[in-house]
Amino acid sequence: MNEAKPLRVETENMSGGDIVLGKLDDYIGFHLRLAQNASFRSFQRKTGQTDLRPGWFALLSLIKDNPGITPMTLSRASGRDKSTLTPLLRDMIRDGFVEKQPIARDRRSYALFATPEGSARLADLARHAAEHDRRLDQIVGDQKAELLNLLRRIAAEID
Amino acid sequence: MNEAKPLRVETENMSGGDIVLGKLDDYIGFHLRLAQNASFRSFQRKTGQTDLRPGWFALLSLIKDNPGITPMTLSRASGRDKSTLTPLLRDMIRDGFVEKQPIARDRRSYALFATPEGSARLADLARHAAEHDRRLDQIVGDQKAELLNLLRRIAAEID
DNA sequence: GAAAGATTGTTTGATACCAAACTAGTTTGA
DNA sequence: TCAAACTAGTTTGGTATCAAACAATCTTTC
Numbered sequence: 001m002n003e004a005k006p007l008r009v010e011t012e013n014m015s016g017g018d019i020v021l022g023k024l025d026d027y028i029g030f031h032l033r034l035a036q037n038a039s040f041r042s043f044q045r046k047t048g049q050t051d052l053r054p055g056w057f058a059l060l061s062l063i064k065d066n067p068g069i070t071p072m073t074l075s076r077a078s079g080r081d082k083s084t085l086t087p088l089l090r091d092m093i094r095d096g097f098v099e100k101q102p103i104a105r106d107r108r109s110y111a112l113f114a115t116p117e118g119s120a121r122l123a124d125l126a127r128h129a130a131e132h133d134r135r136l137d138q139i140v141g142d143q144k145a146e147l148l149n150l151l152r153r154i155a156a157e158i159d
Numbered sequence: 160m161n162e163a164k165p166l167r168v169e170t171e172n173m174s175g176g177d178i179v180l181g182k183l184d185d186y187i188g189f190h191l192r193l194a195q196n197a198s199f200r201s202f203q204r205k206t207g208q209t210d211l212r213p214g215w216f217a218l219l220s221l222i223k224d225n226p227g228i229t230p231m232t233l234s235r236a237s238g239r240d241k242s243t244l245t246p247l248l249r250d251m252i253r254d255g256f257v258e259k260q261p262i263a264r265d266r267r268s269y270a271l272f273a274t275p276e277g278s279a280r281l282a283d284l285a286r287h288a289a290e291h292d293r294r295l296d297q298i299v300g301d302q303k304a305e306l307l308n309l310l311r312r313i314a315a316e317i318d
Numbered sequence: 319g320a321a322a323g324a325t326t327g328t329t330t331g332a333t334a335c336c337a338a339a340c341t342a343g344t345t346t347g348a
Numbered sequence: 349t350c351a352a353a354c355t356a357g358t359t360t361g362g363t364a365t366c367a368a369a370c371a372a373t374c375t376t377t378c
Contacts (some may be wrong), residue, residue, distance in 0.1 A: 020237045024217060027288070029198050030301065031310035034238040036195035038314045039188050041366070049235040055334060058183060065181040066348090072356055077178045081336050086358055088334090103378045108343045129186070136187040139316050140309050144187065148240040150299050150306050151190035154274040155197045157298050200336070203363090214364065231326060240366055245328055249362090267326040267373050 032154075039136065047128045052121045056092055057129055059085070060114060060122045063098055068111040072104070079155065097121060182214060191313075198295065206287045211280045215251055219273060219281045222257055227270040229262070238314065260284055300308070 024030050040054075045055045059076050063069055066077075071089060073084040089112070092098040097118030100110040114122065140147050183189050199213075206213045217237050222228055229315075230248060234241040248271070251257040255275030259269040274283065299306050 020224045024220055027292045027294055031307055032195045034314040035310040036191045038317045039191055042317045061183055065179045084335055131189055133186045139312050148190055151194040154299050155193040158197045158201045158225050
């Protein structure tokens with residue numbers, strides 16, 4: 001147990017002492033959230049200038065690399081629920097970054113393609129994304145492979 | 160570059176082939192999001208039964224371990240923006256899990272305490288949280304220390 | 319001791335996300 | 349062949365999160 005050496009951060013509370021993180025400090029889930037949040041916020045700030053929303057990056061990138069992909073497949077590839085994609089795709093189509101085409105053999109679905117405009121903006125955003133991830137690479141140093149492996153395993157195996 | 164061996168997942172797109180993740184697959188940020196999302200969803204499902212919302216766990220835990228903590232300090236300790244806390248604390252107080260007391264020397268702020276009720280529910284939720292994190296521990300195995308270290312560094316150093 | 323600046327908490331307006339229920343098509347199996 | 353089961357996408361309702369702008373209150377500085 002960690003009762004012997006209570007873990008603290010440097011912020012202070014009103015009783016004058018430091019903050020006790022307690023059990024929380026041993027929780028992978030807690031630190032996963034902190035890291036992801038910090039990383040996402042940073043990414044958002046870095047890409048705030050462009051007219052492509054940060055949330056669009058992964059989607060547009062996947063559409064570009066997989067022309068004709070359907071929303072359902074995109075949902076699985078991007079790890080987001082299909083219902084999350086609906087409004088995002090609507091806006092990306094409205095703004096002319098993505099086009100949809102009907103699929104003959106399945107009239108429920110449709111195929112997605114990046115427009116030239118979309119590809120251009122993606123390149124823009126990709127520069128910022130690469131910069132951001134380079135920063136992450138610096139932080140993790142030579143442990144990147146292990147980290148990616150662990151993150152992939154968590155995403156795949158947690159239920 | 161990863162052009163030599165395009166990385167794929169087992170889902171299929173309409174053109175018949177597998178999904179190409181492309182550059183995305185090398186991005187720490189992307190996998191961080193996937194892992195965090197999967198983990199959070201799982202935690203949410205596991206704690207869905209209790210009448211304490213999953214988002215309350217870290218906060219209540221911190222309040223319990225740091226009696227008299229203020230919202231601002233709580234914000235820093237939990238890694239959430241102060242404006243995120245406002246409605247959460249309001250609800251936790253309304254539901255009787257947390258109490259607030261005025262602070263004499265600073266009338267802008269207030270001190271937070273877990274009620275006995277709150278402590279009891281926290282114990283409940285902590286059981287589920289521990290179970291969930293045990294699952295994460297299993298997945299990462301003996302690399303837990305490195306993982307926590309990397310996540311802490313990311314949270315601390317990214318800007 | 320008062321004006322200027324900093325900090326605390328709240329409000330408001332966005333984005334991101336999920337899950338359940340629904341609609342409209344497609345597939346299966348008796 | 350056609351009803352039942354399944355699947356794709358949308359809608360609706362809920363949580364979580366930030367950032368900017370604001371009011372109230374402290375703190376600093378001259």
